[in-house]
Amino acid sequence: MSIKVKWKGQCTEDVMVLQGIQQGAKLSTTLYKCYNNVILDSILKSGLGACIGDIQVPAPTCADDIAVLANSTADAQGILDIVQHHTSRDLVKINPTKSEAVLYNAKGSNISTLQFEDNDINITNETKHLGIKRNEQNRANISERIRTGRATIYSLLGAGLHVRRGFSPMVAYKLWRTYAVPRSIYGLEVMKKKTCKRKGYARTGREKNPPTNSRASK
Numbered sequence: 001m002s003i004k005v006k007w008k009g010q011c012t013e014d015v016m017v018l019q020g021i022q023q024g025a026k027l028s029t030t031l032y033k034c035y036n037n038v039i040l041d042s043i044l045k046s047g048l049g050a051c052i053g054d055i056q057v058p059a060p061t062c063a064d065d066i067a068v069l070a071n072s073t074a075d076a077q078g079i080l081d082i083v084q085h086h087t088s089r090d091l092v093k094i095n096p097t098k099s100e101a102v103l104y105n106a107k108g109s110n111i112s113t114l115q116f117e118d119n120d121i122n123i124t125n126e127t128k129h130l131g132i133k134r135n136e137q138n139r140a141n142i143s144e145r146i147r148t149g150r151a152t153i154y155s156l157l158g159a160g161l162h163v164r165r166g167f168s169p170m171v172a173y174k175l176w177r178t179y180a181v182p183r184s185i186y187g188l189e190v191m192k193k194k195t196c197k198r199k200g201y202a203r204t205g206r207e208k209n210p211p212t213n214s215r216a217s218k
Contacts, residue, residue, distance in 0.1 A: 002016050029063070048078045066083070076114055077115070088117075096121055097122070099122075102125070102135065152180040152183050
C-alpha cells in the first residue's frame with residue numbers, strides 16, 4: 001500500500017506504508033486527537049447539544065469514547081448525523097450496536113428513536129461511560145460501589161494485604177486508601193447526592209425498655 005501527501009495543491013511521490021500505528025504507540029493518541037478534533041469542532045459549530053450557561057458541552061470526549069449530550073432528540077440526532085458524515089467520509093466504521101442512549105427526566109413523554117447509519121440505537125435505563133454507570137436518575141448504586149471496594153481488597157490479598165500474616169497495619173491502611181477507596185468513590189462527584197435526614201427518638205412513659213444509647217428529641 002502506498003500513500004501521497006497533498007500540500008498546497010501538489011502531491012508528493014508515492015510513499016510505501018510498511019507499518020501502521022499500533023495500539024499503545026507513542027504517536028497513537030496524538031494522531032487520533034488530530035483526527036477526532038475535526039468531528040468535535042463540527043459539532044460545536046453546529047450549535048446543537050447541551051450547554052452550561054453560555055458554554056457548549058455537546059460531546060464530552062476521552063480518546064475514542066464520545067458522549068452526546070442534548071436537550072432534545074432532534075439535537076441528539078443532528079449530532080449523530082454529523083458524526084456519521086465525518087466517519088463515512090473518512091471510511092471509519094462505527095458499530096451502532098455498541099452505542100446506547102439514556103433518557104433523563106423523560107417520564108411520560110414520547111421519545112422517538114435515534115438512528116446511526118440507518119440502525120436504531122438502543123435506548124436503555126443504564127449505560128457506562130468512562131467507567132461510570134449512568135442511569136435515568138443519575139444516582140450512584142451504593143451496593144455496587146461497596147462490592148467494587150471489597151473486590152479490590154480481595155485482589156490485594158495475594159500481594160500481602162492480610163490481617164494476621166500480611167503487611168503492617170500502616171502499610172495495609174495506605175494500600176486500602178490508595179487502591180480501594182478511589183475505586184469505590186470514582187465518579188461520585190458527578191452523581192446526584194441523596195440526602196438523608198437524621199431521625200430523632202421520642203421517649204414516652206409507656207415504654208418499658210427504651211434504648212439506652214438513644215437521645216430524646218425535643
